[in-house]
Amino acid sequence: MPAEPAAAGRELTGWGRTAPSSATFAAPASVADLAEALASRGPRGAIPRGLGRSYGDSAQNAGGLVVATAGLDRVLAVDAAAGTVTVEAGVSIGRLIRVLLGQGMFVPVTPGTRQVSIGGAVGADVHGKNHHRDGSIGAHVERMTVVLADGSVRDVSPAAGDDPELFWGTLGGLGLTGLVTAATLRALPVQTPWMSVDTRRVSDLDTLMAALEDADRRRYSVAWVDCMAGGAHAGRGIVTAADHATVAEVAEHRRGPGQAPDPDPAPRLAVPGWIPPGLLNRVSVAAFNQAWYLHAPRQRTGELQSTATFFHPLDGVQAWNRLYGRAGMVQYQCVVPGPDTVADLLAQLRQAGAPSFLAVLKKFGPGNPGPLSFPRPGWTLALDLPAAMPELPQLLDRLDETVADVGGSVYLAKDSRMRPELLATYYPRLDAWHQLRDRVDPDRRWQSDQSRRLSL
């Protein structure tokens, strides 16, 4: 028996710290405990919760059961010859990176934080800076084990006969098709634990987007955009591109053997529990953006960085979401087909004076068959905004319309405020997903605040 009581009421929010709700919270330490916890769920159902990095209400279930997967934390198998790894759902990307680097491999996809569980990564079908080349994590999942609403356990894969509909519906399915207990991923072989990084500072949007497309020759590429700069500097930013460094590249940079970098270091800084309201405002964010822009080199190639520095800079600051104070923050991430729409969205943000200091732009490659999978060809823009900003709800509703008009989409793992009516526009294969849900969970025993809010 676990030392903790099996279940206790707890108020939860997502990473954005908005819209709290209370649920019975169960933290099973094993798959056997999990079955017991799920058996206790009432009419308001259950939802899995990994490390709580979804920005909105994807992993909340008011009045129901929230099942934390953090206790399912075993690395089940590492097959260096086949290049695969099988882990339980609660293992974090950070821990997996550490395990894999020890064997000369790397995770096939990592989002901007390594504080993401494998279960959550599958549930959101996360993408990273290599999407243009490698797709989202779904492309690298060989198979996974899913606990369905009726308690039955399925082993699914994209292969016909292995219930590919359930496989693809679970990728990006936000835990609403079943709880993933374990997954087998194909890892990426790497020679060193270092990244060889190119950085380029560009002073306007057209150049930025061209530089970003050029950067796509590398495995990893991304741009930071200064959303607040206007006039001739509108859309200025910093493009970074990288590959895993080769042994030769590392040797070239170092006299003698350098110490291997820590891929999963503890945060060096922490944000205190109380932050004055309005700390992140138009003036402070514009100043930060200006400094960030000027601090970047005009052009630098082949710089060696640790994987933590390159992929997860924000993980160095513990609880950075607290910077937004009590009102919390909203992240908005969309994908649109053409560069013109990106310029349009940025202009709308600038006109509204939206103080975003973490705006990220990237060009996606092809999508996958997952009906709720977010990435699809086009440009994706992600912004963090203070929830307390006046007129923000109206601004985001307008951005939604712009995105819908061009056939774009909004990312559900970041969503906390979308209009339910737009869901089918953003996810044209929603019907197929609902059919799957009717098959595997006709009584809606998997529910979340988000599924209620969006009638998912």
Added chain:
Amino acid sequence: MKDAFGSPQAVAVVGGTSQIGLAICRAVASSGRLQRLVLAGRDPSALAASGDSLRGWPVGEVSTVGFDATVTTGHDEAVREMFAGGDLDVVVLAFGVLGEQEGMLDEPERAIHVAEVNYVAGISMGLRVAAQLRRQGHGTLVVLSSVAAERGRASNFVYGSSKAGLDTFAQGLGDSLQGTGVRVMVVRPGFVRTQMTAGMAEAPFACDADDVGRAVAKALRGGQETVWVPAALRPVMSGVRHLPRPVFRKLRA
């Protein structure tokens, strides 16, 4: 469910003909997220008229529920019906009576009626609604108190004391619900120009029902638990509260 900005999808107003209650509906509807509105009250035709008055506002599907403040034995059933259509994100307790204080001095029954509607029924509904919100794990109970609750005045101390009781009850209820996902918002308007105050001399800081509506919508977004309307009344009443009684008695009103 409420979204990240506190915009509700389902709202109930107990005292569904209250002008302030309806103003709150209009204010929260402007977010475009409202899908369902429940109006609870005593007079079916007046409730229907309230529903009709919201045509043209994006309040979604409107339904009505019978509710009589003075018949507390019927409150369980009223609350059950209110929640029959699913979760409620916001429940507004908007019912109340002002009463004519002068008559009450000779007819205590009329004062008791004010206390029964404003205070007793407020407790009855507050507890029953809170229990439902607890069960669903989220939601905000909006309680309409009054600036009159802050200090007893010769001209309306019966009304003021009933609101003071309700106000204290709501504050404590809110604190007792910490960690349950449920919030209680206490709203203290000053003089509001409505039918209830028609013909009365306006007090300083008078406002309209829509001002109260907007203030409540804003507080739902920001998560504030105490709302003064207008906001300037907070420091003003803080001062008034500390006036010595001989001085306070000399103030008109």
